[in-house]
Amino acid sequence: MVVISDDTVRLRRLLFFDAVCREKGISHAADAIGMTQPAVSLAIKKLEESFGATLFERGYGGSELTLEGTLLQRRVRRMFDQMEAAVVELLAGSKSRSVDVGIVCRHLTDAQIRCHIAIVQLGSASAAARKLGISQPAVHRAARALEDTVGVALYRRRVHSVSANAAGIGFARRLSLALHEIDQAANDLSSARGLASGQVSVGMLPLLPQRLLARVIRRLREDYPEVAVTIHEGSHTRLMNDLQFGAIDVIVGALREPRLQGDVVESALFTDPYVVVVRKGHELATRESVSRKDLAAYGWVVPQKDMPRRTVVETMLATLPHRPRVVVETSSLAMMMAMLEENDCISLLSRSHILYGNYRNDVVALDMETPEAERTVGYTTRLDWLATPMQHAFIEYLREQCRIDH
Structure with missing residues (x-):
């Protein structure tokens, strides 16, 4: 969930900052946006205090961005691009009259955005x-004001509740990504100061070997x-929603087949063969040859139906x-292993589960072919994601560790 800071995420201050960057000076910026020079100066001062940074070098020729100012400008520009895209996308799906997108964005307030995102993420106005x-x-009040500003219905109103409609959910997703850019800016500035602090938020799909991460x-x-x-460990659907709202930076695990397209990018790390497994001590564990009839004689522990590996299991069972x-359907690797250890069940795992897990002394891979004999493990990011230096380092270490192990 995006963390909205009252100190740093002030649209008005960021709007003034963007104007000063464009106009190369406070006085020109004040004229361009119809504000007084003291008001713009105060906004810039508050913004510098919020980030603990000097954003401009002021001289007779105007205001020049510092290195920290340049880093913030990049994120602020991306923030406003996301906001403008949010409004364009919203209006494209409505019959609203033609409006100036820039003007709509300038009229959005912190309270409106904060309340709208919370309604969408939590499911109701009361929550x-x-x-x-x-x-x-x-x-x-904030919800009604937001609808008046954009000229589009964003909510389903019932007698005792208010929740977002489809248009409202899409709008919130874009706005969340916009605000996320300012969180990213804080991490950029920390790296520029040589500080070894920052955040990386990772989505881990079920049955990803935990030791790898x-x-x-x-x-x-x-x-x-x-x-x-x-x-964050969860289903593919849940983690994709978190990714698209900016709540996580990257998802690691089995890639979808066919590969996803659109607003995300999937990058392969390694191929991971499937193996049929039983516990050590199982009757089939010591056999040199295992037949299809043998596999049908025992109960199976299988992944849930929304997991790619379930398709492979069903193909094999057919x-x-x-x-x-x-016997059991589960997305929990721990539960699956417990069932194998305590019962004469059979299951299908990937070789990496045995390589990275603590299970190499507990299970045996049967020597036999499997249909669709491998999966591809990789990571998924947003198409337009601009990683901080620390997040970029995480991706590079992930790729390097996979090359070492595979």
Whole structure:
């Protein structure tokens, strides 16, 4: 979830900052946006205090961006690009009259955006009010004001509840990505000052070998001791939603088949063969040859239906003399291994689960071919993602660790 800071995410201050960058000076910026020079100067001062940075070198010729100012400008420009794209996308799906997108963006307020994102993420205005620590009427006022500003209905209103409609959800996604750019700016500035602090938020798909990420994080912390890494484990659908809202930076795990397109990019890391496994001590573990009839004689522990590996399992089961019993469906690797250890069940894992896991002494891979004999493990990012130096380092260490292990 995007963390909105009242100190740094002030649209008005960032708008003034963008104007000073464009006009090369405070006085010209004040004229361009119809504000007084003292008001613009105060906004820039507050912004510098918020980021703990000197953003401009002021001289007789105007205001020149410092290195820190240049880094912030890049993120602010990306923020406003996302906001403009959000408005364009919203209006394209409506019958609203033609409007000036720039003017609409300049009229959006912190309160409107903060409340709208909270309504979408939490599912209702009442939950948004509790999360933001404000009254429910205040949330309703902000929601109505936002609809008036954009000229498009964003909510489904019932007698006792307000929730976002499809247009509102898409609009919130873009706005979340816009605000996320300012969070990224803070990390950029820390790196520019030589500080080994910052954030990396990783989505981990079910059945991804956890030791792989542990090794990558260990290497990252050697270069960035103060890095804060957050791991979110969940289904592909949930993590994709988090990625598209800017709540996570990258998803690591089995790539989709066929590959995803559109607003995300999938990058392959290694291929991972599937193997049929049983516990050590299982009757089939010591056999030199295992038949299809043997596989049908035992219960199976299988992944849930929304997982790519389930398709491979179903293909294999369809080739057996009769369909065996499915004992348990689970996306939990720990639960799957517990079932294998305590029962004479069979399952399908990838070789990396045995390579990286603590299970090499517990399970045996049967010597037999499997259909669609491998999966591709990789990572998924947003198409327009601009990684911070620390996030870029995480990706490079991830790729390097996979080359070492595979």
